[in-house]
Amino acid sequence: MQTNEREFRQCTEFLTEHDDFLVVSHIQPDGDAVSSTLAVGWLLSCLGKNYVMVNEGPIPRRMAYLWESEQIIDLSVTPLDHKYKHVIAVDCADFSRVGKTREYFAEDAQILNIDHHPTNDGYGTTNLIVPHAAATVEILFDLIRVLELQMNKEIATAIYTGLLTDTGGFRYASTTPKVMEIASKLLEYGVDGPGLSELLLEQMTLPQLRLLTRALNQLVISEDGKISWVTIDDEDMRLTGAIHEDLEGIVNYPRNIQGVEVGLLFKVIHENAVKVSLRSNGKVDVAEIAQNFGGGGHVRAAGARIEGTLEDIISRVVEQVNLQL
Amino acid sequence: MQTNEREFRQCTEFLTEHDDFLVVSHIQPDGDAVSSTLAVGWLLSCLGKNYVMVNEGPIPRRMAYLWESEQIIDLSVTPLDHKYKHVIAVDCADFSRVGKTREYFAEDAQILNIDHHPTNDGYGTTNLIVPHAAATVEILFDLIRVLELQMNKEIATAIYTGLLTDTGGFRYASTTPKVMEIASKLLEYGVDGPGLSELLLEQMTLPQLRLLTRALNQLVISEDGKISWVTIDDEDMRLTGAIHEDLEGIVNYPRNIQGVEVGLLFKVIHENAVKVSLRSNGKVDVAEIAQNFGGGGHVRAAGARIEGTLEDIISRVVEQVNLQL
Structure with a gap:
């Protein structure tokens, strides 16, 4: 002071x-x-x-x-x-x-x-x-x-x-x-x-926990165990009754896996746009990656909205993360 | 001091x-x-x-x-x-x-x-x-x-x-x-x-997160939304590669649902014995319930090993919790 x-x-x-x-x-x-x-x-x-x-x-x-x-x-x-x-x-x-x-x-x-x-x-x-x-x-x-x-x-x-x-x-x-x-x-x-x-x-609402459960069921981890991600689409939101703020925190689950450097959450906005949330344990600068896709944030937490199909965007983002590993 | x-x-x-x-x-x-x-x-x-x-x-x-x-x-x-x-x-x-x-x-x-x-x-x-x-x-x-x-x-x-x-x-x-x-x-x-x-x-290991996912897939909530539970058996442990200490914390998920007073985890030990973990938000004294089944603990966190089939034990424990609600 x-x-x-x-x-x-x-x-x-x-x-x-x-x-x-x-x-x-x-x-x-x-x-x-x-x-x-x-x-x-x-x-x-x-x-x-x-x-x-x-x-x-x-x-x-x-x-x-x-x-x-x-x-x-x-x-x-x-x-x-x-x-x-x-x-x-x-x-x-x-x-x-x-x-x-x-x-x-x-x-x-x-x-x-x-x-x-x-x-x-x-x-x-x-x-x-x-x-x-x-x-x-x-x-x-x-x-x-x-x-x-x-x-x-x-x-x-x-x-x-x-x-x-x-x-x-x-x-x-x-x-x-x-x-x-x-x-x-x-x-x-x-x-x-x-x-x-x-x-x-x-505390979580029941829809929030149901959404987390659906996300965890779709969790993917890279072969080397350093990148892990989950995806959430409209059906997940609809079937669980979750609202937008219920997405918060989900990306920490892939990130918190022992050995994982970067955790990702891909949220489908519509069939040609995805919002990606990136979380890093510090080794990878995810702000830089988000910036490459027109987004922003901090070294350990960043995000971007990207045009394209889900499959395409996952492979592009994972590729960028791999470049820093 | x-x-x-x-x-x-x-x-x-x-x-x-x-x-x-x-x-x-x-x-x-x-x-x-x-x-x-x-x-x-x-x-x-x-x-x-x-x-x-x-x-x-x-x-x-x-x-x-x-x-x-x-x-x-x-x-x-x-x-x-x-x-x-x-x-x-x-x-x-x-x-x-x-x-x-x-x-x-x-x-x-x-x-x-x-x-x-x-x-x-x-x-x-x-x-x-x-x-x-x-x-x-x-x-x-x-x-x-x-x-x-x-x-x-x-x-x-x-x-x-x-x-x-x-x-x-x-x-x-x-x-x-x-x-x-x-x-x-x-x-x-x-x-x-x-x-x-x-x-x-x-931090969680991958087997630990896989076990949590399987548990959440089996989450049940009572009609009035005040009791929620998950069950875990040998198959869950085997298929995920989880170890005993990975069970820790799972019972908090049912307990942390908004409106839930008591969260329960039923872990099948063998076909005629189950270990139950009880967590309360304070309204229900789960130590008392655990004691009724030969176990013990605190008001908010208790446990007991009970002889019987899983189905039978779930209904007996839930009944006891309901008596205090």
């Missing part, structure tokens, strides 16, 4: 000097996006400020337990009555991630950009970017301390939620000593950490 | 006043048992004491990375040359859990019993039992501090391993603020927490 002292000061100035804020996070919000939105809303209310929290679309149903989550306006359902001169964007790696919320940014809007993605280009008029933070809520935890606000169980629960989801339950490489120290403090506020883990990381 | 001051003092007296120790843990050792054994060995070596670390059988192959784990003698392979007058038993909830290691206890042996199981009856001549500790390694972490020993990365890795496995990756109800605080400190010693999570909690 010492190294960011200036950014934190500018951030607190932005919050204390203005009023009537629009708080936005990224499209298809995840745990960190939703929790960061709520944390900013909470600290604004502590500062006695007016604000609205919005997102382009709905927040995941699973996060309805979060304090005041029903206050996040789904702009696809409820439009706003005016544009805002002061915007706070959280967890948005680049400006396009704010989606249609930008329709409510005044032309001369000042934007406070709070984010932890290393690729964030600082699109705000004020920026608080902490690339070594595991989640945007980690930055907000520090901000709450800087503002000397007294946390409560509700806001601690939101912050724990963001940490838990962005570190895969304290399992990703981003799990630093500081993350665990913050988690410890949040539990002291009475957060039900085990309950949140169960709800957010372990 | 304050409340246990006397126990900690007696424990350090036991360690400092004697020499030539036998360090034992429970049969079929898990992560906490292995790590606790190694942690005690390490602190004895720091104190300049002679000791041997033993177990009735082998330690899990997955834990071979642990510092000096190859020094834990598998008594089923290598007998000892004398009996020991000073025994340290770690993570053994009752005396029978030490298994055949007791063959090497001198008749007048003094036993130091270090454990975190609330049901531990204090079978030692000296006892350090901390029922609110998430794992025995948590007690040993405190003991190392009391002894003012300087921890290193290797021993921190062992302690992290015990915490990780006994809390299901910081997910069980035992995950207290203190657990997270200790984890934070251990990461500061350079422990590769994410790597350990991957190795111990995420």
Whole structure:
């Protein structure tokens, strides 16, 4: 935090000097996006400020337990009555991630950009970017301390939620000593950490488990055991009653097989287009492979939408992975 | 720790006043048992004491990375040359859990019993039992501090391993603020927490995943959606090439379905005997049900070996669960 002292000061100035804020996070919000939105809303209310929290679309149903989550306006359902001169964007790696919320940014809007993605280009008029933070809520935890606000169980629960989801339950490489120290403090506020883990990381709906089962039945592993993949098509979705978000996590099964370097999930979009998700154990840079197909991502997790037949796309992607093995 | 001051003092007296120790843990050792054994060995070596670390059988192959784990003698392979007058038993909830290691206890042996199981009856001549500790390694972490020993990365890795496995990756109800605080400190010693999570909690062998797939194909859910179960027989084991320890974790899949209160795994032992594993979300006390069938366990996790045909046993167990719903 010492190294960011200036950014934190500018951030607190932005919050204390203005009023009537629009708080936005990224499209298809995840745990960190939703929790960061709520944390900013909470600290604004502590500062006695007016604000609205919005997102382009709905927040995941699973996060309805979060304090005041029903206050996040789904702009696809409820439009706003005016544009805002002061915007706070959280967890948005680049400006396009704010989606249609930008329709409510005044032309001369000042934007406070709070984010932890290393690729964030600082699109705000004020920026608080902490690339070594595991989640945007980690930055907000520090901000709450800087503002000397007294946390409560509700806001601690939101912050724990963001940490838990962005570190895969304290399992990703981003799990630093500081993350665990913050988690410890949040539990002291009475957060039900085990309950949140169960709800957010372990619980599956029956359609979701049926979809996983169908995917596992079709699991393929390369002869050398280094690449493994599953495929999912419309029939799989229809017969199991699964929805799009149920695809999440399935690609980890091929990736987690002992000896496998890259796990893949091929999701048929229509007869001539496939979405591929790539997961690597670190040896192969799957971002590079995804980029070759017009997609993007990180070294260990990337994706692309590719035109062509399933069979053709599988062989092309597997070939590219093999080049790096 | 304050409340246990006397126990900690007696424990350090036991360690400092004697020499030539036998360090034992429970049969079929898990992560906490292995790590606790190694942690005690390490602190004895720091104190300049002679000791041997033993177990009735082998330690899990997955834990071979642990510092000096190859020094834990598998008594089923290598007998000892004398009996020991000073025994340290770690993570053994009752005396029978030490298994055949007791063959090497001198008749007048003094036993130091270090454990975190609330049901531990204090079978030692000296006892350090901390029922609110998430794992025995948590007690040993405190003991190392009391002894003012300087921890290193290797021993921190062992302690992290015990915490990780006994809390299901910081997910069980035992995950207290203190657990997270200790984890934070251990990461500061350079422990590769994410790597350990991957190795111990995420990685699966191909036979293990094939077995899971076969089990999920046979998943049944009760009409009211509150009980779900899978069955595994010899053919499943044979066709997938899975081994006994691959069964671990499978019962969580039926249990983790949204709405399910009790998940069950029926493992056919032979045509007239079945081992049932029961997992509850807390509403149903599965220990009570297991006891009715001659087994035992905890409120949320229990097991029993039952004589009878698979079909008959399924209906009897499901009936018992239904009585509590």
